[in-house]
């Protein structure tokens with residue numbers, strides 16, 4: 001049985017993608033910050049799909065120690081990993097720092113996943129797929145690494161866009177570093193999706209409610225992610241950005257800037273306490 005680890009399955013796109021992977025016959029390991037909700041979901045997925053191999057891995061991506069504990073726990077299972085899906089994400093209405101002292105969206109959407117992915121590399125099997133749920137809003141992001149340990153210049157959407165730009169840059173950089181290994185790394189925009197991403201008690205939830213009837217369902221939003229994880233047609237593609245229809249698309253030019261990619265890699269490795277090289 002193949003194994004898929006996916007982050008952030010307790011709602012939205014991740015919940016549907018976890019179910020799709022279970023239905024496709026994968027052992028699904030759900031890395032979530034709220035294990036009790038994840039256990040409830042695991043039971044529901046088993047009931048819906050007949051797949052009893054649905055597991056919960058406690059993991060708060062805002063905390064590097066929690067990510068390290070999750071990687072250690074997964075490593076203890078001695079399961080080769082076939083698919084890693086970096087799906088979890090937050091959009092914060094208000095400025096806040098993670099416990100480790102990083103702007104929260106950068107911490108969860110990029111740094112936590114960077115650390116998790118790096119710690120998982122040795123467990124990835126030949127031809128493994130790494131799928132990163134990014135966003136088309138990466139186009140409006142500016143890397144601004146000087147300010148990721150401060151809340152200077154905070155703006156919900158621009159700061160979110162920076163974290164999603166980091167997702168795309170990390171995809172391209174990691175794909176290059178893994179070229180020739182058989183492991184693929186791709187990212188995608190899921191579309192604008194009616195999920196829990198719009199934080200409550202803020203203008204973002206007001207805006208989210210307004211557009212909700214016109215945007216994609218989580219099922220539709222999960223389709224491109226499932227394609228990158230499962231479809232044979234993308235098995236040989238790596239280092240690419242896909243749109244919400246699962247077609248390869250052009251990313252923002254700034255996401256392809258190798259100097260910025262290297263700066264992001266070096267910074268992320270350093271603050272995560274990892275070597276700069278693989």
Ligand SMILES: NC(=O)c1ccc[n+]([C@@H]2O[C@H](COP(=O)([O-])OP(=O)(O)OC[C@H]3O[C@@H](n4cnc5c(N)ncnc54)[C@H](OP(=O)(O)O)[C@@H]3O)[C@@H](O)[C@H]2O)c1
Pocket residue numbers: 007008009010011012013014031032033034059060061062063086087088089090108133134135136189190191192193194195196197198
């Ligand atoms: N919805 C959209 O329009 C849209 C558009 C482009 C890209 N995306 C991306 O799609 C991905 C999935 O988002 P979604 O729309 O499905 O949103 P969602 O319904 O809010 O789901 C986000 C998931 O991430 C988890 N999460 C948040 N913070 C976490 C943390 N610190 N540690 C571990 N897990 C954490 C959430 O857990 P809890 O349930 O515990 O909060 C939840 O399971 C994200 O990467 C998002 O940036 C979404």
